[in-house]
Amino acid sequence: MKHQSIKRDWKARLHEVIYEADTPAGKIFDIALLVIILISVALVMMESVTELYVQYATEFYWAEWVITAIFTVEYILRIISIRRPKAYIFSFYGIVDLLSTLPSYLSFFMGGANLLFAIRALRLLRVFRVLKISRYIGESNRLMEALRNSRAKILVFLFAVVIICVITGTLMHLIEGETGGFSNIPLSIYWCIVTLTTVGFGDIAPVTPLGRFIASVLMITGYGIIAVPTGIVTSEFNKADGAHKNTNTQHCPVCNEQDHLNEAEFCHNCGNRLNAE
Amino acid sequence: MKHQSIKRDWKARLHEVIYEADTPAGKIFDIALLVIILISVALVMMESVTELYVQYATEFYWAEWVITAIFTVEYILRIISIRRPKAYIFSFYGIVDLLSTLPSYLSFFMGGANLLFAIRALRLLRVFRVLKISRYIGESNRLMEALRNSRAKILVFLFAVVIICVITGTLMHLIEGETGGFSNIPLSIYWCIVTLTTVGFGDIAPVTPLGRFIASVLMITGYGIIAVPTGIVTSEFNKADGAHKNTNTQHCPVCNEQDHLNEAEFCHNCGNRLNAE
Amino acid sequence: MKHQSIKRDWKARLHEVIYEADTPAGKIFDIALLVIILISVALVMMESVTELYVQYATEFYWAEWVITAIFTVEYILRIISIRRPKAYIFSFYGIVDLLSTLPSYLSFFMGGANLLFAIRALRLLRVFRVLKISRYIGESNRLMEALRNSRAKILVFLFAVVIICVITGTLMHLIEGETGGFSNIPLSIYWCIVTLTTVGFGDIAPVTPLGRFIASVLMITGYGIIAVPTGIVTSEFNKADGAHKNTNTQHCPVCNEQDHLNEAEFCHNCGNRLNAE
Amino acid sequence: MKHQSIKRDWKARLHEVIYEADTPAGKIFDIALLVIILISVALVMMESVTELYVQYATEFYWAEWVITAIFTVEYILRIISIRRPKAYIFSFYGIVDLLSTLPSYLSFFMGGANLLFAIRALRLLRVFRVLKISRYIGESNRLMEALRNSRAKILVFLFAVVIICVITGTLMHLIEGETGGFSNIPLSIYWCIVTLTTVGFGDIAPVTPLGRFIASVLMITGYGIIAVPTGIVTSEFNKADGAHKNTNTQHCPVCNEQDHLNEAEFCHNCGNRLNAE
Secondary structure, rough: OHHHHHHHHHHHHHHHHOOOOHHHHHHHHHHHHHHHHHHHHHHHHHHHHOHHHHHHHHHHHHHHHHHHHHHHHHHHHHHHOOOHHHHHHHOOHHHHHHHHHHHHHHHHHHHHOOOHHHHHHHHHHHHHHHHHHHHHHHHHHHHHHHHOOOHHHHHHHHHHHHHHHHHHHHHHHHHOOOOOOOOOOOHHHHHHHHOOOOOOOOOOOOOOOHHHHHHHHHHHHHHHHHHHHHHHHHHHHHHHOOOOOOOOOOOOOOOOOOOOEOOOOOOOEEEEEOOOO | OOHHHHHHHHHHHHHHHHHHOOOHHHHHHHHHHHHHHHHHHHHHHHHHHHHHHHHHHHHHHHHHHHHHHHHHHHHHHHHHHOOOHHHHHHHHHHHHHHHHHHHHHHHHHHHHOOHHHHHHHHHHHHHHHHHHHHHHHHHHHHHHHHHHOHHHHHHHHHHHHHHHHHHHHHHHHHOOOOOOOOOOOHHHHHHHHHHHOOOOHHHHHHHHHHHHHHHHHHHHHHHHHHHHHHHHHHHHHHHHOOOOOOEOOOOOOOOOOOOOOOOOOOOOOOOOOOOOO | HHHHHHHHHHHHHHHHHHHHOOOHHHHHHHHHHHHHHHHHHHHHHHHOOOOHHHHHHHHHHHHHHHHHHHHHHHOOOHHHOOOOHHHHHHHHHHHHHHHHHOOOOOOOOHOOHHHHHHHHHHHHHHHHHHHHHOOOOHHHHHHHHHHHHHHHHHHHHHHHHHHHHHHHHHOOOHHHHHOOOOOOOOOOOHHHHHHHHHOOOOOOOOOOOHHHHHHHHHHHHHHOOHHHHHHHHHHHHHHHHHOOOOOOOOOOOOOOOOOEEEEOOOOOOOOOOOOOO | HHHHHHHHHHHHHHHHHHHHOOOOOHHHHHHHHHHHHHHHHHHHHHHHOHHHHHHHHHHHHHHHHHHHHHHHHHHHHHHHHHHHHHHHHHHHHHHHHHHHHHHHHHHHHHOOOOHHHHHHHHHHHHHHHHHHHHHHHHHHHHHHHHEEEEEEEHHHHHHHHHHHHHHHHHHHHHHHOOOOOOOOOOHHHHHHHHOOOOOOOOOOOOHHHHHHHHHHHHHHHHHHHHHHHHHHHHHHHHHHHHHHOOOOOOOOOOOOOOOOOOOOEEOOOOOOOOOOO
16 A cells, blocks of 8 residues: 555656656756757757768667667656556657657658658757746747637638639640740649749749749739738737737726726725725 | 519518528528538539549539539529629629639530649639628628728738849859759749748758858848738737727717717817716 | 800810719729729730740830820929929829839830839839729728838837847857858848748748748747737727727716617717707 | 046047037047048948959058057057946947957958958947937837847748748658759758748749749749738837827816826816817
């Protein structure tokens, strides 16, 4: 019985260190993990540079081993310390954590397949969990909320953008043909997206006068309608900010007047003292 | 007489399925149509890719036949089921529907002319009608209204943009001449639009120091004045949102007037005291 | 005496036609002038296209004669019909009008110098005067006012942009050297402006890793700080719109309450009838 | 004793001229300094143009000597005239001032090293100090404040942008491989930043259909999410503007409290009745 309780206690303490960030140990754990994640992503990037890989192949190999070992231990600890391991294993971060270690094992045994490479870059997603310690998560939530509220409007906008690109792309394919590189409709639509979003790579560019005229109209359209998502999001931010601007939620105990300024001590309607909050 | 009524009944039911989306049958019809439209547009796109066309020419031919047949039947049903067929035939969507089938017949009999290709892409416009079923149409209306309200300001802005491009384009033609590819004024104006809208293909670029200086001024101008349409549209969205901000939802108990200011104690329309909320 | 009065009368009528747009004759004059200006600018553009010039040299020559003659007559009439000709001649539009005719005469006598070409494009500026007839001038004034109010903020912003470009440009010149085309500092600054404003021609592009890293920082900076002019102008538009939103300036004759809704007939504070405005 | 006082007086007068801009002498000093800074930066730029350097090497040499001498004298005077020279020497502007002269001396004695070149461009930073004379500093402060307030939100946004670029960059490296120039992950991430920020150099561009599809999604994302920083900053500007919008300028006759709501009849601070305006 006592053994049980000690074991549970040990698990609870481990859970606090790994999943929470309130204790000093929890903070140190999170920061250490953050550093290891960033190092591992940097290694994945550097490994892809041929010159570096040729020179430091052995070092990359051993560094990968060490990081995979750390992540494996962490993954096992996470499963042990939580009450319902299944809930963790099949959660978004559980899968990301698994994908952070599995590809390395596979590549050790099967030889480094290219696709496994990409999956290792997903380790960067783990950064998001660690960042829960930071005060930025509140800001991030407010950003997400504003974006969520304007989702419907933004989808309508993006749909209109796609329609414009499909129709203009077909037109450009007919007008320019092979000469400017508009050799098929999907490629022309790709060019329209490049142009409307004002990216403009220049690998494909119209050469006929009519094609250039249509391109001009498309560019000015793209330049003008960028105002639409901006207007939507800005208005959403304003709404969120303006909801309770400067005034608080207290009611006057005498006349029940609302919307008092934050610094108000007396009701502006009847002159009676407001309750201290 | 009875036969007549049954026929009218049959027409009314058909009308409900085809033109409305309130009944289950109507919804299924709309979704099926949406899928066929998207497939037909995808086919038009894929047909334009030479490699695919060479390999699957027969398949494209038969798919086009089937889709054209479906659209033809649908077009005939639309004409039959409506009370005033002329109003439909000459409406925007009536013409789009006709253009969705006609080019196929023409190309079957005349050989696939290129222009007919483009017209078939207009089928995508039909998507807009089907989308009336979605809740996004309300959002889309509000977007359109905000754009309509700011139309005059945006036209003035676009006109200023065109003037800037014409004058700078002429200047660039004189300064750069043939060297940078600024071989005539319309081309230079095209380049100015590419630059001012921050697209920047790079197929034409200034090479003289003075030309580059003017290009810099033009780019900074373009970068700065994008604020103008954005400001216009955002302010329009804010107005739409703020229209009923300082007013509440209470109705006057005497004259039923709405939109009273939050601090109003008497109705601004008839002068009677408002109920305390 | 009578002769004098008739002459003055004739001048006044002419003045009304040329300078005002209230009478039918004035409107017709303005629209005709607008058409001629647009044609003349179109001709200047087409003349610069070598293929067109080679083929239609004679037609261009005569069209230019006719337009110059019309503009000359108009210019003389403008001087005759106004009371203080000097005020007109040295005004902005007076100089633009003179520059619309003079270059043609000079090129007839001296041979078509290139610079004269450009000056003829200034004819487009005349369009602005004619547009006074349109309702868009009001919108244009409000746009200009919003821009004027935010002038100081925008200048500070542009100054910061220039400083960033000069310092980053010097850095890029040192890092990239000749390889990427960053052969001197002014050119590197030009590239920085191209990049910061998100134009991105691609005629010059960094090739060293460090140069690409600095370019990335510069691009993200440019992408982020475009929010600043937009924020400035939008907030200015909001201020202009919000100044008298929905409420009018009438005071209640009894309790002197202000900020009544536009449709209010009774004071919302004391319930007494408001004066009709 | 008297000698001391005169010396202190002389120092105080010098301090006023150099550090303040209230007296005519101070203004003249600041404007002269501004002109010299701009000339010196222009010289640094022109020196980097090979053609100019070859032709005017001697002139550049002497101009550099003169400017360095002036800056040296100014630097010494700044140290002499201030009470606590250490505070100045180790301040931001103190270091910038030192870096404006030191590199020239080093290059005179050691031969013109390239890095010294760059440091001389930092002279431009001195412009900011001189600009304290202008009224723009107020605007600049308000801009900085709005940016500071939205710092947390903007950092979250930029962090999200970097994550998107890292993951998309890894994907593009795998999909495109060497063909389109996506030869390693850091380079692919660089390309993603170029694309997401809508710069689009075009030196690297996807060539496979899947790569182009992902590029399209990335571009539309970049085009859409530019609304986020804009919304943040605009809403911040609005807040700054709106802080005192619903409040009026009346002072409480008893406690002199300000910022009363427009509809307030009693002071919210002391509860006494406000004067009717």
